[in-house]
Amino acid sequence: MNVLEVKDLRVKVENKMILNGVSFDLKSGESHVLFGPNGSGKTTLISAIIGLPSYEVLSGKIFFMGNDITAKSVEERSKMGIAVSFQNPPEITGVKLADLLKLCLGKTPKEDFGGEEESLIEAFKLTDFLNRDTNVGFSGGERKRSEILQLIFLKPKLLLLDEPDSGVDVESLKLITNEIQRYVENSGSSALVITHKGDILDYVKAKYGCVLLDGTIHCFSNPKRIYENIKREGYEGCIKCEERTTERW
Amino acid sequence: MANKDELTSIPHKILEEAYKAGVSSEKERAGTFFHIDQATIYSKVNEVFKGKIELMDIKDALQKYSWLNEYMWKAVPRDQDEFTRKVAESFSGGYFMRILPDAEITFPLQACLMITQKNLEQRVHNVIIAEEESKAHIITSCLQHSTVENAAHLGISEIYVKKGASLNFTMVHQWKEKTIVRPRSATMIEDKGTFVSNYICLKPVRDVQMYPIAYCNGEDSKVSFNSILYGHKNSLLDIGSKAILNGKGSKAEMISRAITREGSKIIVRGLIEGNGPECKGHLECKGLIINDESFIQSIPELVARKKGVEITHEAAVGKISEKEIVYLMTRRLSRDQAVSLIIRGFMDVSIMGLPESLNSEISRIIEIAART
Numbered sequence: 001m002n003v004l005e006v007k008d009l010r011v012k013v014e015n016k017m018i019l020n021g022v023s024f025d026l027k028s029g030e031s032h033v034l035f036g037p038n039g040s041g042k043t044t045l046i047s048a049i050i051g052l053p054s055y056e057v058l059s060g061k062i063f064f065m066g067n068d069i070t071a072k073s074v075e076e077r078s079k080m081g082i083a084v085s086f087q088n089p090p091e092i093t094g095v096k097l098a099d100l101l102k103l104c105l106g107k108t109p110k111e112d113f114g115g116e117e118e119s120l121i122e123a124f125k126l127t128d129f130l131n132r133d134t135n136v137g138f139s140g141g142e143r144k145r146s147e148i149l150q151l152i153f154l155k156p157k158l159l160l161l162d163e164p165d166s167g168v169d170v171e172s173l174k175l176i177t178n179e180i181q182r183y184v185e186n187s188g189s190s191a192l193v194i195t196h197k198g199d200i201l202d203y204v205k206a207k208y209g210c211v212l213l214d215g216t217i218h219c220f221s222n223p224k225r226i227y228e229n230i231k232r233e234g235y236e237g238c239i240k241c242e243e244r245t246t247e248r249w
Numbered sequence: 250m251a252n253k254d255e256l257t258s259i260p261h262k263i264l265e266e267a268y269k270a271g272v273s274s275e276k277e278r279a280g281t282f283f284h285i286d287q288a289t290i291y292s293k294v295n296e297v298f299k300g301k302i303e304l305m306d307i308k309d310a311l312q313k314y315s316w317l318n319e320y321m322w323k324a325v326p327r328d329q330d331e332f333t334r335k336v337a338e339s340f341s342g343g344y345f346m347r348i349l350p351d352a353e354i355t356f357p358l359q360a361c362l363m364i365t366q367k368n369l370e371q372r373v374h375n376v377i378i379a380e381e382e383s384k385a386h387i388i389t390s391c392l393q394h395s396t397v398e399n400a401a402h403l404g405i406s407e408i409y410v411k412k413g414a415s416l417n418f419t420m421v422h423q424w425k426e427k428t429i430v431r432p433r434s435a436t437m438i439e440d441k442g443t444f445v446s447n448y449i450c451l452k453p454v455r456d457v458q459m460y461p462i463a464y465c466n467g468e469d470s471k472v473s474f475n476s477i478l479y480g481h482k483n484s485l486l487d488i489g490s491k492a493i494l495n496g497k498g499s500k501a502e503m504i505s506r507a508i509t510r511e512g513s514k515i516i517v518r519g520l521i522e523g524n525g526p527e528c529k530g531h532l533e534c535k536g537l538i539i540n541d542e543s544f545i546q547s548i549p550e551l552v553a554r555k556k557g558v559e560i561t562h563e564a565a566v567g568k569i570s571e572k573e574i575v576y577l578m579t580r581r582l583s584r585d586q587a588v589s590l591i592i593r594g595f596m597d598v599s600i601m602g603l604p605e606s607l608n609s610e611i612s613r614i615i616e617i618a619a620r621t
Contacts, residue, residue, distance in 0.1 A: 050579055052575055053571075053575060054571075073578070074575055074578040074579055075578045075581065075582065075583050075584065078578065078579050078580065078581045079581050083579065084579050086576070089576060090570065090572045090573045090576050092573050092576070092577070092591065092594060093535075093594060093595065093597075094591070094593070094594025094595050094596070094597035094599075095577075095590055095591065095594040096594075099590075100577075100580065103577075103580055103581070103582065103590075104580055104581070106581075133594070133597075150580065154580065154581065
């Protein structure tokens with residue numbers, strides 16, 4: 001079954017056309033990687049899937065578990081089981097990380113974390129941040145750890161990960177990506193991962209990769225192969241190579 | 250004045266009102282003071298804290314201590330304005346608190362000034378003396394009986410922080426929509442003394458205007474003014490704080506958080522004046538405006554009179570960040586839940602630098618106040 005189906009999606013941001021006919025499917029229990037140069041619209045695609053209001057869908061459809069969600073609000077989509085980890089999450093003064101994590105778990109701020117939850121917080125090295133305002137004064141890596149932990153606590157069916165590996169040290173990268181893989185495997189959920197680096201592919205078992213360029217998706221293929229090609233030929237060269245699967249995902 | 254021994258001697262209805270406003274049973278308190286309308290009806294220091302603090306009606310204190318006259322109208326000028334003049338003319342009492350030298354009081358004291366009569370103009374004069382090397386946290390709550398209309402509260406507070414003393418003074422105002430409130434307070438801080446003033450106003454009020462001053466006269470003396478202001482139901486809050494840094498190396502910090510909605514107006518003023526060498530100050534004001542009928546103005550003023558002075562400010566007023574709201578909505582919150590979480594967070598009391606026990610105390614009071 002397809003968790004996600006994106007059909008001929010055209011998206012405008014601040015009067016600028018960013019996505020010009022993007023189509024792909026994501027099957028249940030599979031993870032895919034989205035490559036693309038800076039400014040190619042990767043974040044826009046993820047933002048349109050979660051439904052951020054400043055991303056205007058001009059045409060096309062988004063289906064989640066068979067339901068048309070194109071007109072649904074962010075809140076509705078997140079409640080249906082889509083969750084996103086942001087590349088640059090905002091600082092929220094006064095909202096403690098502990099409270100936000102509890103909200104993700106569906107708990108009230110007065111409830112305590114469970115033992116397993118506490119171990120996970122500890123493993124993510126976020127125990128000392130629980131009483132701090134969310135993202136305020138957090139380093140890049142700390143933000144990423146906090147984002148991924150929130151995501152896991154939300155127990156989504158579809159994970160949208162916007163560069164979970166940027167600004168993260170080697171040790172944290174291993175931790176974050178192992179936990180993502182563990183969650184995806186155990187829950188049978190699906191992930192769409194944006195990345196610029198190949199390292200993440202050592203941990204997250206992605207079946208396919210693709211390249212977003214000029215507002216559309218090119219080259220559905222093995223993600224490691226794509227990454228090697230990008231390293232060798234650059235994005236333009238990678239697209240021309242035609243060593244790709246002929247069918248879409 | 251009827252100085253009774255038990256809190257239960259206070260009329261039931263009044264006590265109920267006080268509990269609602271966050272006053273709790275006195276077991277947890279260092280001391281309790283009730284001034285209702287024009288009379289002090291209760292003042293008591295918890296046994297555990299005897300020998301550390303004195304608490305009594307100011308009129309009794311003036312009879313007991315002739316030296317107290319030296320502290321009356323020394324920080325606040327008698328003829329500052331029409332309100333100080335009125336209180337100088339006649340006042341019904343007020344509290345006298347004296348934290349004894351070297352005493353440490355880590356529990357809150359509660360002073361409850363209450364109005365139960367219609368059209369009453371309550372006039373009080375409070376004096377607090379933090380003696381040398383003492384350390385205290387005080388929470389005072391001013392409130393009003395729910396049936397009362399058209400009342401006014403004129404309160405003079407003169408606070409003296411002696412050498413090496415540290416006083417953390419938190420005031421929670423819970424007046425009614427038709428009350429006019431004019432506190433006039435000033436603090437004198439000696440060498441290495443620290444004064445932290447926390448002001449919280451969450452309930453609708455007709456009109457509060459105050460501009461407390463702290464004089465950092467002593468070397469390395471410090472003052473912090475923190476305020477959390479929530480203007481709703483057409484309230485007018487004109488709240489300022491002034492720090493006059495006279496002592497060498499004295500410091501001031503001002504932090505305010507203001508939210509305005511439902512036709513309310515908030516003016517946040519702040520003045521830091523560096524007169525002494527090597528003075529430092531920082532002023533921060535953040536304001537949220539929720540709807541178009543409301544108004545918020547931030548007026549920071551920085552003055553330097555010595556070349557070593559360093560005073561800075563940052564201010565931001567405007568709407569709640571859409572990015573923050575949407576972020577929280579991706580965590581399964583509705584828009585309304587996200588907005589209220591941000592607002593509650595915005596009024597987070599941790600800016601006040603209180604110990605954890607008092608943080609939860611203030612949070613509890615805010616929670617109660619926010620309910621109505």
